[in-house]
Amino acid sequence: MASTKVKIPTIDFCNLELKPNTPQWESTKVQVFEALQEFGCFEAIYDKVPNEIREGMFDNLKEVFDFPLSKLIEYREKPFHIYDGKIPSIPLYGSVSSADLVLPNSVETFANTFWSDGNPNFSNVAKSYFKQLMELYEMVTKMVLESLGLKNYIDEILSSNFFVSRFTNYKVIKGEGENKSKLPPHTDSGYLTIIKQNQNGLQVLYKNGEWIELNNTSPNSYIVLSANDFMAWTNNSLTSAEHRVVPTRDKDRLSIQLFSIPHPDYTVKDPKRISG
Numbered sequence: 533m534a535s536t537k538v539k540i541p542t543i544d545f546c547n548l549e550l551k552p553n554t555p556q557w558e559s560t561k562v563q564v565f566e567a568l569q570e571f572g573c574f575e576a577i578y579d580k581v582p583n584e585i586r587e588g589m590f591d592n593l594k595e596v597f598d599f600p601l602s603k604l605i606e607y608r609e610k611p612f613h614i615y616d617g618k619i620p621s622i623p624l625y626g627s628v629s630s631a632d633l634v635l636p637n638s639v640e641t642f643a644n645t646f647w648s649d650g651n652p653n654f655s656n657v658a659k660s661y662f663k664q665l666m667e668l669y670e671m672v673t674k675m676v677l678e679s680l681g682l683k684n685y686i687d688e689i690l691s692s693n694f695f696v697s698r699f700t701n702y703k704v705i706k707g708e709g710e711n712k713s714k715l716p717p718h719t720d721s722g723y724l725t726i727i728k729q730n731q732n733g734l735q736v737l738y739k740n741g742e743w744i745e746l747n748n749t750s751p752n753s754y755i756v757l758s759a760n761d762f763m764a765w766t767n768n769s770l771t772s773a774e775h776r777v778v779p780t781r782d783k784d785r786l787s788i789q790l791f792s793i794p795h796p797d798y799t800v801k802d803p804k805r806i807s808g
């Protein structure tokens with residue numbers, strides 16, 4: 533059962549004055565660092581993604597998971613595109629992932645696979661959605677490095693990653709039970725993951741052994757999780773959040789994830805150790 537006792541911090545990123553070296557930046561930075569140390573995650577209130585963009589993402593994604601399986605398989609046949617589904621232990625889970633933000637025209641490749649007219653609306657909406665979330669990623673990364681006294685490494689870390697986006701559907705079939713789409717506990721690879729869910733279900737494991745429900749359904753709310761490579765890079769200063777998904781409602785749950793992952797040729801090491 534998820535606990536109601538411990539609460540994941542909610543951090544406000546809406547302030548227009550939120551720029552490095554301002555008092556707002558300094559106080560937000562403290563909250564970000566403490567949350568990632570203690571919980572490995574927080575809820576960001578971030579208003580830079582217009583409502584119609586975010587809603588457009590979910591509307592388009594509903595259609596993707598209604599396409600026949602053959603489309604999903606066709607999608608998987610393209611380089612750097614992954615479809616996970618029909619997993620025997622969680623048959624109602626399905627996701628499509630793409631290294632879409634590094635490969636030119638990759639959003640269009642995605643759209644062309646699923647929609648015969650290439651769905652220009654999807655491409656526009658997706659580019660805008662991820663652009664704004666990459667800015668949130670950049671702010672959080674800078675705040676962590678400044679908190680660690682590693683300001684000089686900000687450019688290095690920001691240029692060491694690529695982004696992967698994943699769209700996930702947790703199908704609910706009446707009478708089938710939640711276990712068929714439940715995502716088992718895990719930590720993510722990469723630096724940070726930013727998640728938007730259309731209904732709750734994401735839970736994070738706190739150090740006292742309790743699973744805490746992440747509330748992320750208000751329009752401007754996004755979950756930021758720190759992942760394994762950031763924990764390693766910071767020499768365990770941050771926690772890599774162990775999380776799982778337990779869909780509880782009686783309609784399909786959709787979520788969108790943005791993962792930032794170090795390039796395969798980048799060596800993830802605590803910079804203090806690199807410099808001796």
Ligand SMILES: O=C(O)CCC(=O)C(=O)O
Pocket residue numbers: 698700715720727729734775777787788789
């Ligand atoms: O669906 C979610 O909210 C999270 C999914 C997740 O943890 C993952 O794909 O790694």
Ligand SMILES: [Fe+2]
Pocket residue numbers: 718719720775
């Ligand atoms: Fe995950």
